[in-house]
Amino acid sequence: xxxxxxxHRGRDSEGTRAAVIDSAEKLFxxxxxxxxxxxxxSAAAGISHPLIHHHFGSKEDLYLAVKRRVVEAYAxxxxxxxxxxxxxxxxxxxxxxxxxxxxxNKQVFRxxxxxxxxxxxxxxxxxxxxxxxxxxxxxxxxxxxxIRADMDPTTLSIMIFGLIYFxxxxxxxxxxxxxxxxxxxxxxxxxxxxxxQGVTPTSAQNDSx
Numbered sequence: 001x002x003x004x005x006x007x008h009r010g011r012d013s014e015g016t017r018a019a020v021i022d023s024a025e026k027l028f029x030x031x032x033x034x035x036x037x038x039x040x041x042s043a044a045a046g047i048s049h050p051l052i053h054h055h056f057g058s059k060e061d062l063y064l065a066v067k068r069r070v071v072e073a074y075a076x077x078x079x080x081x082x083x084x085x086x087x088x089x090x091x092x093x094x095x096x097x098x099x100x101x102x103x104x105n106k107q108v109f110r111x112x113x114x115x116x117x118x119x120x121x122x123x124x125x126x127x128x129x130x131x132x133x134x135x136x137x138x139x140x141x142x143x144x145x146x147i148r149a150d151m152d153p154t155t156l157s158i159m160i161f162g163l164i165y166f167x168x169x170x171x172x173x174x175x176x177x178x179x180x181x182x183x184x185x186x187x188x189x190x191x192x193x194x195x196x197q198g199v200t201p202t203s204a205q206n207d208s209x
Contacts, residue, residue, distance in 0.1 A: 013055070017065075019045045020052050025066045029107045032114035033063055064125055070108055071126035074101050082133060088144055089137035091199070092192050095164055099188055102168040109169045131157050147199045156199065163191045 023045035027036045038059050042049040056062040075082035078097050102108065115121075131154075138153040147156075167174075167187050174182060 016047055016051065017055055020047055020055065020062070021066055021069055024062050025070070025107065025111070028063060028066055028114065029110035032118055033059075033120070034118055038062070067111070068125035070105065070111065071124050071130065073105060074130060075126075077101055077104070082130075085133045085136040086140055087137060088141040088146055089134070091160065091195050094134070094137075095160060095188060095192055095195070098161060098164045099168060099184065102165060103184070106168075131161075134160070145201060148201050151199055160195060163195070164188075167191070 020041060024036070024041045027040055027044060031040075036059075038052060039049055041062070042052055045052070052062070056065060078101070081094070081097055134157040135153040138147060138151070138156055141147040142149050142151070142153070167184075171184070171187075
């Protein structure tokens with residue numbers, strides 16, 4: 001049975017979409033795409049099944065909308081980073097931003113895990129824009145001599161993101177394994193050090209080449 005506020009949501013397009021995406025994100029993260037039905041989402045959101053189809057079309061389209069909102073949340077959280085494609089990269093600032101975002105949005109790990117388990121290897125909507133911006137900022141740093149010219153910008157973008165992603169996803173495991181001797185700040189400082197020392201041009205590196 002529909003709740004008393006459901007008709008109001010039906011008239012409020014943005015509110016309806018937000019409620020559906022909230023419920024869909026939670027269910028997709030808990031069960032994966034295949035095991036979540038549109039009727040499950042309808043029941044969780046308190047929005048009629050036909051109205052969900054009206055706003056989103058298919059379950060696949062709704063799944064893409066969930067992914068898009070997760071990715072766009074990064075640009076909303078850090079708008080200055082999203083618009084800085086021509087500005088040289090601060091590795092310290094960028095890695096700290098990534099850690100902050102992932103810690104605030106841990107549901108992304110479950111969504112990603114389910115996508116991999118279900119064989120979904122497609123880029124998420126908006127994901128290429130984030131990595132392209134990061135790559136462009138690395139290229140800007142290379143033009144100014146702040147990052148070694150022999151470093152591939154795409155590979156380095158993946159490494160910067162991947163180091164932080166792996167840590168935040170597995171922190172609880174490593175905290176138990178190493179009795180809490182490593183925390184966010186210590187890992188971040190070491191990761192920043194490894195990346196910065198590896199990408200910064202030095203006379204010693206030039207001599208060895």
